[in-house]
Amino acid sequence: MIEFYTNPQSRGLIAHWMLEEIGEPYTLHVLEYHTSMKAPDYLAINPMGKVPALVHDGAIVTEVAAICAYLAETFPKAGLAPTASERAAYYRWMFFAAGPVESAVTNKAMGFVVPDERKRAAGYGSLADVVATLDQHLSTSPYFAGDRFTAADVYAGAQIGWGMQFGTLPTLPSFSAYFERIKTRSAWKKVMGGIN
Structure with missing residues (x-):
């Protein structure tokens, strides 16, 4: 299961796009600046108190580029990871x-x-x-x-x-x-x- 934490007014839109590209089910958690983004339960996921963050099978991935690369490699059927020549x-x-x-x-x-x-x-x-x-x-x-x-x-x-x-x-x-x-x-x- 993929848990995705974001805010629509953030770089999280890029990770959200990537999630839609891979076509796998996910649960969307929209956080608010200065409140839920800084709450202890979310800070346990991302101590920076920033979005996006992804939790997949217990693994936590933050940073948009890392999320994109992780999803591409974890779900290769989507065809978004590089080939050897790419x-x-x-x-x-x-x-x-x-x-x-x-x-x-x-x-x-x-x-x-x-x-x-x-x-x-x-x-x-x-x-x-x-x-x-x-x-x-x-x-x-x-x-x-x-x-x-x-x-x-x-x-x-x-x-x-x-x-x-x-x-x-x-x-x-x-x-x-x-x-x-x-x-x-x-x-x-x-x-x-x-x-x-």
């Missing part, structure tokens, strides 16, 4: 999205700018570096791991879509074309259709 690109882009993209986009949203003389100390360099790297890849590859949709596209793709929507990433032709491909998925539509 594995390097899959992990590269999954962790690029979890590290440089997440950091650069969050810093932009918070108004932080890395001074030019400090770029080498920041793991992502600059937002411009991150954007150029994503643009180069998505200009030549239809999906992050190659020619087919994987869990890396769930994780990184949602960030690109929301980045363009909220102005933390530019609306580049490569980003727009890529997001148009992935937002047609029925699991994406189901999750996003349930958001008010």
Whole structure:
């Protein structure tokens, strides 16, 4: 049994999308900020008091990228884990999205700018570096791991879509074309259709 803890106004939407992609039954627990998310029973699951979190057969998984990778590997029939030839690109882009993209986009949203003389100390360099790297890849590859949709596209793709929507990433032709491909998925539509 899968127990899924989230809030519709959080990164938990990405993990929710992934759950819909794998097609396995799960129980949805919607938590509220500053109340149930900080309650002792939930803090026993995630001491950070943040969502999302997943409990599957007693195992706890937090962090959106980890949840996506875990579900892809645990439920291989969904076809979202990488093949042997896709594995390097899959992990590269999954962790690029979890590290440089997440950091650069969050810093932009918070108004932080890395001074030019400090770029080498920041793991992502600059937002411009991150954007150029994503643009180069998505200009030549239809999906992050190659020619087919994987869990890396769930994780990184949602960030690109929301980045363009909220102005933390530019609306580049490569980003727009890529997001148009992935937002047609029925699991994406189901999750996003349930958001008010």
